[in-house]
Every structure is written in structure tokens, then in C-alpha cells.
Amino acid sequence: MVQVLNRDVLVLNKHWLAVHVCSVRRAFSLLYQDVAHVVTEEYRIHDFESWRDLSRYSKGHMIHTPNYQILVPEVIILRRYNKFPRHYVKFNRRNIYHRDHFTCQYCGKMPPRDELTVDHIVPRSRGGKSTWTNVVLACSNCNAKKGNRLLKECRMKLRKKPVEPHWSVIMRQSMALEDHAMWRKFVDFAYWNVTLEE
Numbered sequence: 668m669v670q671v672l673n674r675d676v677l678v679l680n681k682h683w684l685a686v687h688v689c690s691v692r693r694a695f696s697l698l699y700q701d702v703a704h705v706v707t708e709e710y711r712i713h714d715f716e717s718w719r720d721l722s723r724y725s726k727g728h729m730i731h732t733p734n735y736q737i738l739v740p741e742v743i744i745l746r747r748y749n750k751f752p753r754h755y756v757k758f759n760r761r762n763i764y765h766r767d768h769f770t771c772q773y774c775g776k777m778p779p780r781d782e783l784t785v786d787h788i789v790p791r792s793r794g795g796k797s798t799w800t801n802v803v804l805a806c807s808n809c810n811a812k813k814g815n816r817l818l819k820e821c822r823m824k825l826r827k828k829p830v831e832p833h834w835s836v837i838m839r840q841s842m843a844l845e846d847h848a849m850w851r852k853f854v855d856f857a858y859w860n861v862t863l864e865e
Contacts, residue, residue, distance in 0.1 A: 671691060671728050671729075671730060671739055672690060672691045672692040672730070673690050673691065673692070674690070674691045674728065674739060675688045675689070675690070675691075676688065676689050676690065676691055676693075676694040676739075676740055676741060676742065676743055677741065677742045677743070677849075677850045677853060677854070678694075678703070678742075678743055678744075678745065679706065679742060679743070679744040679745065679853060680744075680745055680748050681744065681745055681746060681747060681748060683744065683853065684853070685850075685853045685854050686745075686748070689743075691730070691739050691740070694740055694743050695730070695737075697743060697745070698714070698715045698718065698740070698743065699715050701714060701715070701746070702745065702746060702747075703743040703744060703745050703746060704718075704743065704744055704746065705718045705740040705742070705743055705744075706740075706742040706743065706744050708849055712744065718737065718738070718740070719735060719737050721738070722735070722736060722737045722738040723735075723736075725738045727739065741849045741850065742849055742850065742853065755831075756831060756832050756833070758797070758798070758799060760785060762832065763785055763802060763803075763804065764780075764783070764804060765832070766799075766829075766832045767803060767804040767829075769783065769804070770804065770826075771783065771804060771805050771806035771809050772786075772803035772804055772805060772825050772826050772827070772829070773803075773805055773806075773809040773813070773823055773824070773825065773826070774806060774808070774809050775826055776806055778806045778807070782806055782807050783804050783805070783806060783807075784804070784805055784806075784807065784810045785802050785803075785804065785805075786802065786803055786804070786805035786809075786810050786813065787801055787802055788801050788802070788803060788818065788825070788829070789801055789817065790815045790816070790817075792815055793815070793817070799829060799830060799831035799832075800828075800829050800830065800831070801829070802829065803825065803829050809823070
């Protein structure tokens, strides 16, 4: 059950634009407080009570309580929030792997995951920071070849300059890894219509 509670739920603002991803646990909290409603495949909206009633006749991931079972929502819509916040992608190993497409940024190979490492372009021992622009994926061979040196010292080049990824790109990759087919109705729109930043 804990695994189901940690699944991702897409959050829409009141104008039906994708603005966030939260856990099932957080989604149920928002539903129960009547801050958000569930959106179905047919674009119908349900509050907590009607969603609980509908769950009796549905199939899918369920949360079981002593009194009833309730279907896990894929998409919720906030009742009052109408903004489109600036999203920052969390700087973590998972998102670095997604940004670099599980590919060594030096040789271009896609080895098994356990043969990929996160490499600091400017090594930490030489003042390099752990930031989006200073880390890339490297295969074990390239990482060993580079070692604790700068790129010009070991005559290596990056395939592309590392940048902070846009949140919608990471979200689209998450959709591909998990079964979030319904998200495409909202994320594709956001991907193509959100203003790009400098």
C-alpha cells in the first residue's frame, strides 16, 4: 500500500493546465479537504464523496480502508489555484539520468545503469560544484579515463553542454516510465504552450 500512496498524480490548476505532480497521499489529502477534485478520462470532475462512490464500480489501483476502498486518481484539479508557477527540477540522481537519457556524455554509449556514474566536469577537489551545469553521466571507462582532471587536461569533450532541464521534459519522461497515459492530454498541451524562459 505504501508504494501505491507514493505513486505520482498530475495536478492541474483551475484552468486545466498541468502545474505540479504530487503523491497519491497528498492528492487524497487535497481531495478530502475539498481543495481539489478528481478528473476522469471523460473530463468529469468528482469530489471526495462522489469519487469514493464511483470507486465501488471501478478497477485499478485501490486504497483499502476499514470502511471502503477508493480508487487512486491519476489527475486532480485544484478548485481555486489559477497561477502557473515557475517549476524547478529537483537536482537528484534520478533526474540527472533522465536529462542525459541514460547515456555517457563523453562517448555516447548507453551501458547498463550500474555502469553509469555521475561525473563532475570540474572535479570537486578542484572547486567544482554539484550543479546542473557541472555534472553529467559518464560510463565507467570514461570516468576512469577522465579521473580527477579537467577536460582539456585529458583531451576529452562533452557531447553537449549540460543544462538544467525544463520540468515538462522530466514529466514527459516520467510518463513514459510509469503508466500515465491520461497525463498526455494535459502535459502535451503544457509542453507546447508554456512560455520558454531565457
